[in-house]
Amino acid sequence: MKNIIERIKDLKLKKNAIILAHSYQNIDVDEVADFVGDSLYLSQKARETNADIIVFAGVYFMAQTAKIISPEKKVLLPNKKAGCLMADMINHDQMVWFKKPYPNVPVVCYINSTASVKAECDICCTSSNALQIVKSLNSPRVLFVPDANLGKWVESKLDGVEVITYEGNCPVHNQVKPQHILNAREKYPNAKILIHPECNPSVSSLGDFVGSTSGILDYVKKSNEKQFVVVTEKGVVDRLKRDYPNKEFILISKNMICESMKLTTLEEILYSLENEVNEITLDEDVRKRSSNCIEAMLKVSK
Numbered sequence: 001m002k003n004i005i006e007r008i009k010d011l012k013l014k015k016n017a018i019i020l021a022h023s024y025q026n027i028d029v030d031e032v033a034d035f036v037g038d039s040l041y042l043s044q045k046a047r048e049t050n051a052d053i054i055v056f057a058g059v060y061f062m063a064q065t066a067k068i069i070s071p072e073k074k075v076l077l078p079n080k081k082a083g084c085l086m087a088d089m090i091n092h093d094q095m096v097w098f099k100k101p102y103p104n105v106p107v108v109c110y111i112n113s114t115a116s117v118k119a120e121c122d123i124c125c126t127s128s129n130a131l132q133i134v135k136s137l138n139s140p141r142v143l144f145v146p147d148a149n150l151g152k153w154v155e156s157k158l159d160g161v162e163v164i165t166y167e168g169n170c171p172v173h174n175q176v177k178p179q180h181i182l183n184a185r186e187k188y189p190n191a192k193i194l195i196h197p198e199c200n201p202s203v204s205s206l207g208d209f210v211g212s213t214s215g216i217l218d219y220v221k222k223s224n225e226k227q228f229v230v231v232t233e234k235g236v237v238d239r240l241k242r243d244y245p246n247k248e249f250i251l252i253s254k255n256m257i258c259e260s261m262k263l264t265t266l267e268e269i270l271y272s273l274e275n276e277v278n279e280i281t282l283d284e285d286v287r288k289r290s291s292n293c294i295e296a297m298l299k300v301s302k
């Protein structure tokens with residue numbers, strides 16, 4: 001009897017399927033994944049692939065994004081309950097209400113949002129290209145939803161741009177306080193501190209590097225340093241420990257776990273691929289409008 005990993009690999013070949021996995025997933029998912037990375041990288045892969053089926057080991061908005069840009073493909077989310085707390089903080093009506101007082105101000109939408117929210121925005125961004133996207137608009141004022149922390153971090157990096165933010169956040173990253181970083185500096189004076197921009201800017205501003213999950217992984221790859229304090233979800237530290245056994249990685253807090261990201265199991269991946277269940281579907285009008293927002297981003301961020 002073949003083991004679960006072999007069965008998933010066989011099914012991928014048989015069905016011309018690929019598996020995209022976010023770096024916060026349980027690390028055993030990497031055994032079957034074709035691509036592992038951050039939101040931008042995975043959405044680029046979803047667009048490029050010739051596969052008939054995409055199994056998204058991630059959270060709902062990621063799988064939905066894959067469907068928006070690759071509507072002809074079957075996109076499966078192995079665990080239907082894998083949502084994103086930040087994406088759930090803004091719905092379509094709240095989006096419309098938020099932008100109403102600013103009719104001529106461009107609206108940037110963090111990719112951690114639903115299709116009906118993206119459909120109301122001009123351009124999408126991820127944590128790795130937020131700065132580049134806001135800059136590309138050449139506008140003195142920009143609306144930014146739903147992550148206030150990322151929006152305010154972008155504002156702090158640009159001269160003369162006001163970023164008007166919606167009050168959403170990621171509860172996993174938002175729990176980190178400046179004191180956590182100050183304590184880590186004292187305890188690990190030689191460590192580099194790497195921070196995800198979903199943390200509050202009062203936290204990000206204390207880091208040696210601020211970047212997306214892939215940005216953090218890349219920073220370590222290029223660095224000769226030996227010790228790192230990592231301020232993002234635990235999955236990134238798990239992968240760093242696996243890939244660099246001679247370096248030391250300290251997770252800023254044991255609470256840095258995104259429960260939704262940990263829901264997907266190999267068994268569920270096998271089940272969804274075998275039975276082609278938990279397919280992402282979208283209203284075509286919403287899909288088209290949200291696709292404009294994502295395509296606008298992909299044009300700027302190739």
Ligand code: 13P
Nearest residue numbers: 038039040126127212213
């Ligand atoms: P990345 O774009 O860095 O992958 O971030 C996605 C996310 O959900 C972080 O919480």
Ligand code: SF4
Nearest residue numbers: 084085086170172258
């Ligand atoms: Fe959403 Fe936060 Fe989980 Fe990322 S870590 S998927 S922003 S809840």
